[in-house]
Amino acid sequence: MSFVLNELLFLLQHYGDIILAALISIGIAVLLSRSLRRVATSKSSIPGRLGLPFVGETFSFLSAASSTKGCYDFVMLRRLWHGRWFKTRIFGKLHVFIPSIEGAKTILANDFTLFNKGYVKSMADAVGKESVLCAPQESHKRIRRLLSEPFSMNSLSKFVQKFDKMVCERLKKLQENGKRFAVLDFTMKITFDAMCDMLMSITCASLLEQIEKDCKAVSDAMLSFPVMIPGTRYYKGIKARNRLMKIFEEIITQRRRVKDSPGDVLQSMLDRDLNKTEEKLSDSEIMDNLLTLIIAGQSTTSAAIMWSVKFLDENKEVQHRLREEQLSILRSKPDNALLTLEDLNNMSYGSKVVKETLRMSNVLLWFPRVALCDCTIEGFEIKKGWHVNIDATFIHYDPVLHKNPTQFNPSRFDEMQKPYSYIPFGSGSRTCLGMNMAKMIMLVFLHRLTSGYDWKVDDQDASLERKSHIPRLRSGCPVTLTTLQ
Numbered sequence: 001m002s003f004v005l006n007e008l009l010f011l012l013q014h015y016g017d018i019i020l021a022a023l024i025s026i027g028i029a030v031l032l033s034r035s036l037r038r039v040a041t042s043k044s045s046i047p048g049r050l051g052l053p054f055v056g057e058t059f060s061f062l063s064a065a066s067s068t069k070g071c072y073d074f075v076m077l078r079r080l081w082h083g084r085w086f087k088t089r090i091f092g093k094l095h096v097f098i099p100s101i102e103g104a105k106t107i108l109a110n111d112f113t114l115f116n117k118g119y120v121k122s123m124a125d126a127v128g129k130e131s132v133l134c135a136p137q138e139s140h141k142r143i144r145r146l147l148s149e150p151f152s153m154n155s156l157s158k159f160v161q162k163f164d165k166m167v168c169e170r171l172k173k174l175q176e177n178g179k180r181f182a183v184l185d186f187t188m189k190i191t192f193d194a195m196c197d198m199l200m201s202i203t204c205a206s207l208l209e210q211i212e213k214d215c216k217a218v219s220d221a222m223l224s225f226p227v228m229i230p231g232t233r234y235y236k237g238i239k240a241r242n243r244l245m246k247i248f249e250e251i252i253t254q255r256r257r258v259k260d261s262p263g264d265v266l267q268s269m270l271d272r273d274l275n276k277t278e279e280k281l282s283d284s285e286i287m288d289n290l291l292t293l294i295i296a297g298q299s300t301t302s303a304a305i306m307w308s309v310k311f312l313d314e315n316k317e318v319q320h321r322l323r324e325e326q327l328s329i330l331r332s333k334p335d336n337a338l339l340t341l342e343d344l345n346n347m348s349y350g351s352k353v354v355k356e357t358l359r360m361s362n363v364l365l366w367f368p369r370v371a372l373c374d375c376t377i378e379g380f381e382i383k384k385g386w387h388v389n390i391d392a393t394f395i396h397y398d399p400v401l402h403k404n405p406t407q408f409n410p411s412r413f414d415e416m417q418k419p420y421s422y423i424p425f426g427s428g429s430r431t432c433l434g435m436n437m438a439k440m441i442m443l444v445f446l447h448r449l450t451s452g453y454d455w456k457v458d459d460q461d462a463s464l465e466r467k468s469h470i471p472r473l474r475s476g477c478p479v480t481l482t483t484l485q
């Protein structure tokens with residue numbers, strides 16, 4: 001033993017500096033190789049935690065979605081931990097959240113070719129496989145083309161007065177009752193009734209009630225587990241869908257028999273009856289898409305209107321400026337005249353208020369797609385089959401793209417926005433089909449609200465509704481209206 005110690009002492013005394021140099025070199029080499037490996041990884045692989053196979057971070061996601069902070073809280077936390085780009089595993093699938101306009105452009109400009117909507121069986125079963133939401137590329141292109149015409153601003157002009165009349169009557173009734181009411185309940189009902197009127201001219205209260213109940217069941221079934229067991233959301237949704245298809249079928253048969261022409265969206269579809277197959281929609285295509293339009297339009301538009309009321313309440317200067325513009329439009333018209341498309345075109349500040357509401361409220365938080373092949377975005381490797389979520393919310397709140405992003409400032413739209421920096425309606429071949437309708441509904445509502453009334457938000461609680469994929473105030477935004485003097 002003492003011999004070994006002596007040997008070591010001898011080596012240290014004579015070769016100490018060489019041994020020290022060797023140890024330092026090995027240390028440096030190890031550190032260098034580690035950091036080089038980190039650089040190589042950070043260049044191509046996306047940071048994030050995948051957790052256990054299949055389960056991943058599903059429970060954290062569900063817990064955020066069930067809280068009053070909403071499911072985007074899950075995304076924000078991971079950004080704090082991992083940075084702008086991150087990956088996670090939810091419900092057994094690997095998800096990447098895409099935070100940039102470059103990423104949004106790459107994905108949205110290559111919809112159907114390099115990326116596609118993730119196919120969810122329950123969704124196609126609920127809204128129908130011929131819905132624009134689920135149809136494969138070729139039929140999507142055709143169905144979308146044949147559906148689009150009645151959604152142009154010009155075609156919508158005939159609905160402006162119809163909707164305006166509806167808003168006037170209902171706001172007046174609410175004010176007369178003098179009661180506090182939740183804006184969200186009001187907007188859910190009025191957008192639903194207005195859409196059924198514009199799509200199919202349905203105005204009968206009991207029929208509207210029945211259709212609304214069934215549409216809600218279908219919407220709830222879209223992301224459920226697809227098993228036909230009585231009592232489940234899926235089962236109830238499929239049953240509701242069957243009832244709706246019967247109602248739509250009867251309306252179509254009746255229309256063809258009576259040759260009535262009410263000038264609604266359904267009529268514009270039926271007007272193609274004599275065209276070649278390629279140039280018309282089959283009855284099942286019409287019915288699947290009527291259902292799709294109602295479901296895609298009601299909760300989005302009503303949530304957006306609710307947020308506009310909240311933002312305007314918190315920003316009195318903006319509210320004042322908007323009211324001035326709307327009053328000047330009102331004063332320029334004969335007493336009790338209804339709005340026209342031209343009036344809407346003159347609401348330049350109103351349009352910016354609508355835009356800013358959509359930027360800040362992010363009714364659709366992110367747009368989900370699946371990569372159809374391996375690819376690289378901004379140096380990050382994406383593998384075939386990964387889910388990529390275009391994070392519109394992050395883009396809309398990016399201070400580099402939108403100065404003081406948390407400030408409600410409609411005048412920011414005085415300046416041109418960078419492409420893909422403002423995408424509340426998506427972009428490319430899947431751009432929102434109802435965006436003109438949504439804008440029209442929002443403008444008419446804001447006109448009547450600000451030119452006729454003042455309001456007080458009775459509950460300032462900012463908590464969000466639990467388990468809702470669309471951010472909405474838990475309170476529904478209760479207000480009390482008073483008539484402007």
Ligand code: HEM
Binds near residue numbers: 195292301430438
């Ligand atoms: C403020 C209200 C609305 C917002 C913020 C909104 C937002 C969006 C967005 C972001 C998309 C694209 C999603 C993606 O790329 O994954 C979309 C698609 C769609 N929207 Fe809207 N939407 C609104 C109102 C409406 C209305 C009123 C209708 C119909 C009457 C409608 C019908 C549709 C349809 C059918 C699609 C699917 C288009 C396709 O895949 O080709 N939306 N919407």
